[in-house]
Structures are given as C-alpha cells and as structure tokens.
Amino acid sequence: MMEQVERKTWKKRFEFLKDPKFFKVLILGQVLSLCITGTNVTTTKLGMSYDFAAPTTQTFLKKRLIFPDSASLTVIYNSYAIYKRGIRGWLLQFRRRALYYFILGAIDVEGNYFVVKAYQYTSLLSAMLLNCWSTPVCMILSFFFMKIRYRWVQYVGVLIALGGMGMLIASDIMEGKNYAALDAVKGDLFCLLGATLYGFSNVGEELMARKHPIYEVIGMFTFFATIINFVQLMILERNEFASLSSNPEAVGLVIVYTVCMCVLYSLAPVMFRLGSAVLYNLSLLTSNFYGLIFGIGLFGYHITIMYPFAYCVIILGIGIYHIFPTPEPAIGTFDKETAVRERAELMHGRQQLPESSTTTSDLEQQQQQNDVDEVVSEQVTISK
Known part of the structure; x- marks a missing residue:
C-alpha cells in the first residue's frame, strides 16, 4: 500500500513533463540563450577583428534598434502604450x-x-565563473522581495545546472581558451558588480512584468535606459562611436548585436511571467554551448566531448528544478484580475488630472474597453 502511494507521488512529481507550460519555458529560454550567443559572438568578433571595445556604444545601440525606418524599442513600445491607453494614460503611468x-x-x-x-581585464575563466553569480543573486532577491519559498529540489536543480556550466569551463581550459588577465582584481570586481546588477535588474523587471502590461515595462524601462546610455556614451566613448561609421563590416556586426538584444529584451518579460528570473538565468547557461557551434566556423574552435554532456546536464538541472511545482511569487502573476486592478489604480490617478474637453466618464469607458482588449491580446501572445 505504501509503495503504491509513494509511486503515485513520484508520478505526480514528473507530471510537469506533460505540462505545455514547461516546454514553453524551456524553448523560450533557449531562444533567449541563442540571442545572448549572438551578442557574445559579435562582441568577440568586433574585438578580435576590428579592435572595437565600446560596451556603452553597443548597449546604447541595442536600446535603439537600427532598422531602415529608424525604429527602436523605446519608440515601438511607448507608441503602442499610447495607442492602448491614450496620451493621458501614458503620461499617468510615466508620472506614477x-x-x-x-x-x-x-x-x-x-x-x-x-x-x-570586465572581459578586457580578467581571464575568460574568471569572467565565466563570476557571471554565474547572477543566478544566486536572483534567488536571494526573489526570496526577500517576492516571498518565493524554494524547495530543496529547486536548489539541487540550480546546483546541477551550474555544475554543467563548470563542465563547459573545464572544457575551455582543456582547449587553452583562458587568455591571460591584464588586471585580474579589477576585472573580477567589475564582473562581480555587473553580475550583481544583472540579478537586481532581472528581479526588478520580473516584479514589474507580474504587475503591469509588458508594453509598459519594456517601453518605460528602455526609455530611461536609452537616455542614460546616450549620456554615458558621449562622456566615455565618443571616439569609439565616431570611428564606428568608417567600418561597414563592424557596423554590420553591431546591427546583428542590436537585433539579438532587441529580441532578448522583448521576450525576457514573457519569460519572467511564465517562469522566473532564476529560470531566465539558468537558461542562459547554455549560451556557451551555442557559442561553440558558431565559434567552430568563425574562430576555429574545437569541440570536446564535455560540451554535449555539459549541455545535457544544464537542461537536466532545469528539469529537476520543475520536479516539484515551481514556487510562485506571493504577488502572483499578470492575469485578468491583475490587469483590472492595475487599470483601477491608473484610473484613480487619472481623476487627479486637470479637466479637459473629454469627460472623465468617457475616458473611463475607453480605458475599460482597452483593458479587455489588452488582457485578451497578452493572453493570446503568451499562449503561443
């Protein structure tokens, strides 16, 4: 009798393999990992072939997507927010x-x-190891700020996935890819600081994506990031930015980098809703495996037997993370009720605006209709 109960319990633990949401999260995570791979490959190529090292310039360009119509993430998502909420609604969300x-x-x-x-100062091995620090940072912040209570199996899954990353690093050492450090202490501190900021950024974006529409999160987030990037670019990297236009091939690589980061920043909030910031960071661990595939043709890398095994170990860690039901944050996630509550809060602030030719009741009626359309469109997008 006890054996049947135990067998049934273990069967339930693996029911996530029948859940379409698990495979959506898994596939979406690997798409994001491929985007990160694209940024890593283009950054490496720019540094090796064109001696171009301008992190602020590249980051600025990713926020301002270079298409023939000069569109950008900021313009696209804020324009859509104005379309959905009207200029007054957009100004109100901006104000609040x-x-x-x-x-x-x-x-x-x-x-x-x-x-x-950090990659300009520390060794490749140190940078790869220290970048993993963003995952435990996400877990710590999620524990305190979103009240997520992890089970022991989630910690085991994270450790296994990080172990797969360790196998990739060991393989790189065997291949002699660990270039010497110019200033190890400075580079390691930069990398630790950057990974910590990544953790704060991911959890903060997840928090907002679970409370507000995705178009608001991306639009507002990139609006300020673009301004900050531009100011920092003009202060620190004016010469690199000016010399970029004289090299068409380098411009092409930066455009590829930009497109990859645009896709990454558009899909990341969806990942935060379906999964979490922790799963987002775990999924990105496979980017080194994809980087090797591209590196074979571009940089003459050689594959070792550890790489496919390491890839499987990382995926296994993500699967183990799901054996028990993945912990949900206390704040919940964005659904119809959350959308209605968020809209009500916005409308409460709207009543404080000066009177205009459009009545408040008309605005409320329009916003309620937009609310229904917004929830339906977002649920359809996520289900796909």
Missing part, C-alpha cells in the same frame, strides 16, 4: 512609476557596462 523605471534602467545599463568591461 517613472522613478522606479529610471532606477531599473540605470541598473541594467551599468550591469551591461561592467560585465563587458
């Missing part, structure tokens, strides 16, 4: 949450800057 998004954008910009800068 601008400070938070400004801090979030600043954290992300500086996190990107210090991580990219």
